[in-house]
Amino acid sequence: MKRIVVLGAGFAGLWSAIGAARKLEELRVSRDEVEVVVINKYPFHNIRVRNYEEHLEETIVPLSEVLNPIGVRWIEGDVSDIDLDGKAVVIETSTGRTSQSYDRLVFALGSKLVRPPIKGLGSYAFDVDTYQGAKRLEAHLAGLASSHAPGRYTALVIGAGLTGVEIAAELPARLRKLAGGDAADVKVILADRTPLIAQEMGEAQPVIEHAMAALEVELRPSFFLREIDEQGAILTSGERIFASTVIWCGGMRAHPMTELFSVIHDKQGRLPVDSFLRVKGVADVFAAGDAASLLIDGRHETMMSCQHGRPMGRFAGHNVVCDLLGLEMLPLQVDWYTTVLDLGPWGAVYTWGWDRQLAAEGMTAKRVKQRINCERIYPPRNGSKADIFEAARAEIDAPPKLANLGKSRRAQTDTAVESVD
Ligand SMILES: Cc1cc2nc3c(=O)[nH]c(=O)nc-3n(C[C@H](O)[C@H](O)[C@H](O)COP(=O)(O)OP(=O)(O)OC[C@H]3O[C@@H](n4cnc5c(N)ncnc54)[C@H](O)[C@@H]3O)c2cc1C
Known part of the structure; x- marks a missing residue:
């Protein structure tokens, strides 16, 4: 045989x-x-x-x-x-x-998913690369209600390729549902080191910017990450972003x-x-x-x-x-x-x-x-x-x-x- x-x-x-x-x-x-x-x-x-x-x-x-x-x-x-x-x-x-x-x-x-050796990335960042990764994110989001962390309902999505754009567009509504009475605290940021968000997207790029504005997703181009910790992210400039949820979408x-x-x-x-x-x-x-x-x-x-x-x-x-x-x-x-x-x-x-x-x-x-x-x-x-x-x-x-x-x-x-x- x-x-x-x-x-x-x-x-x-x-x-x-x-x-x-x-x-x-x-x-x-x-x-x-x-x-x-x-x-x-x-x-x-x-x-x-x-x-x-x-x-x-x-x-x-x-x-x-x-x-x-x-x-x-x-x-x-x-x-x-x-x-x-x-x-x-x-x-x-x-x-x-x-x-x-x-x-x-x-x-x-x-x-x-590519995971470069950025401090804290392996321990604190979430992803949607696999079913298991997505389930882990789901469980984390479900637990936010009992958290008292600054940036409890802030989600920072790093990497504005196709995957990053798709999860960033989903998150505002999803987080607002979870936040209930605290929905005003919801903030979603889509960041990338490129000078323009979704710059590979040709004629769709301005459409993506328009949609993100309508969804109240903050765009952070030219974003240079130094490390991730349990409170969020620190940029190479020293700026700290308080975010209970950091999602890494850095390519495959x-x-x-x-x-x-x-x-x-x-x-x-x-x-x-x-x-x-x-x-x-x-x-x-x-x-x-x-x-x-x-x-x-x-x-x-x-x-x-x-x-x-x-x-x-x-x-x-x-x-x-x-x-x-x-x-x-x-x-x-x-x-x-x-x-x-x-x-x-x-x-x-x-x-x-x-x-x-x-x-x-x-x-x-x-x-x-x-x-x-x-x-x-x-x-x-x-x-x-x-x-x-x-x-x-x-x-x-x-x-x-x-x-x-x-x-x-x-x-x-x-x-x-x-x-x-
Ligand atoms: C969130 C997200 C959104 C996406 N959106 C789009 C889209 O809109 N359009 C599009 O065209 N593409 C999209 N993609 C990309 C697309 O999912 C991949 O290109 C596609 O899954 C590739 O198929 P594949 O069979 O090569 O690999 P996979 O789908 O990754 O399948 C690989 C399989 O191998 C198994 N496997 C891995 N390692 C081992 C091992 N050591 N032993 C045994 N089994 C193993 C895995 O469990 C899996 O079943 C997206 C990807 C993600 C993560």
């Missing part, structure tokens, strides 16, 4: 595994001939893009719900090593250390186990892959999602995003089966890119293209965001093998053309949402 092992069950890993199982089914290859095994730290798929939201229970999809109906075996365990020559992975499970051999490997362990870096590969990693530590998702220069290993870097349209590298992670997963799954069985593989190419950023109760902002041209904003864009976050990126949860396989086809939706987007923003959005992955 041959074995395909998929490491990770995030957007890339889950869809790789389903894509592989779908292709095997299409080829009528039985599981006695080729099995697909997923190894994931937790028994669930986390809709990580929603970890900034309030209702975290909705971000969890049990692996059993999706993988059992399609006959994919999964192991709950922590991958601690990979023997690339011996073709085996080492796994720490609740019952001890074990190993799993493979004929083909898909590396999809994702990314982790590929999983540290990418360092096991003797390849030229990119700036974010990612593995270089070719258009078939094979790790360049490493036999029998594919990679997808945040751990991999692909020139997605021949010019631009993939973003660490589920927008790219999901199709990378579907194609990696399809191709790993074809490679194993000596069949022709499918190259992945996507020549469009969008950004849909949640701006809390104000709405959202939606841009087209790598230069981020404004397509829609406010509640129109919010409907798109909700449809993506709450429906489109979920695997079917009805236990239907046919539906699960259908969702994992190695296909890309045709991109909407800007010229065809219609006159009203509503029309733009409706056209666009059909094509957004």
